[in-house]
Amino acid sequence: MEIVHSIKDLQAGLAALRAQGKTVGLVPTMGALHAGHASLVKRSVAENDATVVSIFVNPTQFNDKNDLAKYPRTLEADCRLLEQCGATFAFAPSVEEIYPEPDTRHFSYAPLDTVMEGAFRPGHFNGVCQIVSKLFDMVKPDRAYFGEKDFQQLAIIREMVRQMKFPLEIVGCPIVREADGLALSSRNQRLSADERQTALKISQTLFASVEFAASHTVAETQKFVEDSIAAVPGLRLEYFELVDGNTLQKIADWADTDYAVGCITVFCGEVRLIDNIKYKS
Numbered sequence: 162m163e164i165v166h167s168i169k170d171l172q173a174g175l176a177a178l179r180a181q182g183k184t185v186g187l188v189p190t191m192g193a194l195h196a197g198h199a200s201l202v203k204r205s206v207a208e209n210d211a212t213v214v215s216i217f218v219n220p221t222q223f224n225d226k227n228d229l230a231k232y233p234r235t236l237e238a239d240c241r242l243l244e245q246c247g248a249t250f251a252f253a254p255s256v257e258e259i260y261p262e263p264d265t266r267h268f269s270y271a272p273l274d275t276v277m278e279g280a281f282r283p284g285h286f287n288g289v290c291q292i293v294s295k296l297f298d299m300v301k302p303d304r305a306y307f308g309e310k311d312f313q314q315l316a317i318i319r320e321m322v323r324q325m326k327f328p329l330e331i332v333g334c335p336i337v338r339e340a341d342g343l344a345l346s347s348r349n350q351r352l353s354a355d356e357r358q359t360a361l362k363i364s365q366t367l368f369a370s371v372e373f374a375a376s377h378t379v380a381e382t383q384k385f386v387e388d389s390i391a392a393v394p395g396l397r398l399e400y401f402e403l404v405d406g407n408t409l410q411k412i413a414d415w416a417d418t419d420y421a422v423g424c425i426t427v428f429c430g431e432v433r434l435i436d437n438i439k440y441k442s
């Protein structure tokens with residue numbers, strides 16, 4: 162595996178592969194890699210001749226400076242994991258390399274990007290689209306891999322690709338969880354041992370809500386989740402929304418969709434965690 166920091170070096174390496182007719186997969190990340198990321202990388206390695214993994218804590222998608230400052234950075238360990246997964250390039254650019262001047266482009270995919278994370282992290286998806294579109298332009302991948310843990314992000318990137326006609330395939334990958342159910346997240350590293358136990362209630366509540374939903378209305382299921390989280394000291398619910406998985410609009414009745422998804426964001430102490438779950442129709 163080659164570790165590259167400049168766009169020029171990355172593109173030189175990619176040109177050599179392209180000249181041999183090789184396909185390229187791209188896995189965009191912000192580093193602090195874990196088994197969730199590894200699942201995306203392994204899938205790309207299996208489906209493409211070469212895999213680029215970008216490691217870049219993208220400042221334009223952070224609306225909270227504290228969150229940006231505290232985001233874990235573990236480049237050496239990340240590169241060891243990527244090597245084991247069979248990645249071809251780890252692309253770890255500086256902020257100046259990616260944004261030599263401010264990116265003034267504005268991306269708007271309303272109503273997909275105005276609800277949930279879009280409402281609580283103003284500008285977040287604009288920043289995500291800025292960096293992801295730059296990566297698509299730089300790498301020109303055949304396929305790009307994103308996790309379903311960031312469910313709304315995946316929907317917005319699919320819409321960006323559709324509208325901007327990027328000639329690539331977006332591959333959504335299932336959420337990887339700890340053995341006890343907690344969704345893997347780089348931000349889990351910031352949890353104390355006690356908080357880690359408390360955070361477990363998030364996935365447990367989602368799993369329980371799927372069983373509950375089988376014999377209750379959407380409104381009752383909403384209340385079940387809200388009450389379950391409120392009953393846990395140390396957790397603060399930011400939102401829980403039951404939405405159509407394609408439109409991301411709230412549903413009022415299970416019959417409104419055959420693809421219902423519950424998206425949740427919870428503060429565990431100071432750490433903001435997200436998760437989601439599908440409901441059977």
Ligand SMILES: Nc1ncnc2c1ncn2[C@@H]1O[C@H](COP(=O)(O)OP(=O)(O)OP(=O)(O)O)[C@@H](O)[C@H]1O
Pocket residue numbers: 189190191192197198200201306307308309310311334335336337338344345346347348349
């Ligand atoms: N547990 C997981 N299962 C599957 N994919 C995941 C998981 N965690 C992250 N990903 C995916 O990895 C890619 C990079 O995500 P990112 O670097 O933000 O990691 P992260 O763990 O989601 O970090 P954080 O949630 O703290 O921002 C995204 O496409 C994301 O959806």
Ligand SMILES: CC(C)(CO)[C@@H](O)C(=O)[O-]
Pocket residue numbers: 189190191217219222289292293311314
């Ligand atoms: C897609 C992404 C790498 C863009 O910075 C980020 O939003 C993430 O890690 O999900």
Ligand code: BAL
Pocket residue numbers: 191222223311
């Ligand atoms: N995984 C989404 C990146 C972020 O939280 O900014």
